[in-house]
Amino acid sequence: MEMPRKAFFATPQEAEAAFYEARARGDIEAMMAVWGDEDDIICALAGCPRASGYEEVRDAWRRVFAGTRVDVRVINAQIMQGVLQSIHSLNEQCSAAGDRASRPLLIVTNVYLRGPLGWHMVLHHASAAPAAQETAGPPKILH
Template structure:
């Protein structure tokens, strides 16, 4: 149970970095309306589809080193949306590839804060610095 959305987001990125499927899925809501989009991939809808995708990712990648920089957070009493830049590298290799831009959505329910959406896509290499806050 995550008492704050920050706790849920920290647990998400810790699970991602360590490749821990069970820890990853504890962050996600068990609702069938959850949505996950990995870079270049389709929208995965529902707990089972999201779990299977994370299982494939964790089984094909080694331990990752991850640095996350939060850019923007939209906060309401029952939902939080964060936009972050994820900087990945393989553990032991300090070179940082182009960042990944991700939007994470958390909602508060009876079991505390849980993730209901994650959408990640490649970001231009020069987006390592603060991005302009522009609404389209």
């Protein structure tokens, strides 16, 4: 499979915004343009097996986009950024039309690397948070 043309993201925050925009639209090409094309990229979606490598990650998102459309709100972002790597720890509050009960808050780690084509995602890991979890606060950026 041919890899999509990579977008240039000047900052990891631009890459993260593009990641959540692609997710909201269910746009697989835009989603994969955010990801690095290295064989060692990893995506571990909550309740799903770990996907490793470009093709597995693409297939994992294809399955997500084929399901029920889910709205995602990012809260409690903490960013640890260096010259070549940025680690984003955050929570995702997910909801879908017709939900009778609230979905569990997700604890998420997104990792971005800087390369010749700007910043791209190399890891997305999400897991269900324990029942009592903070849900507010401004983003914290650590350098």
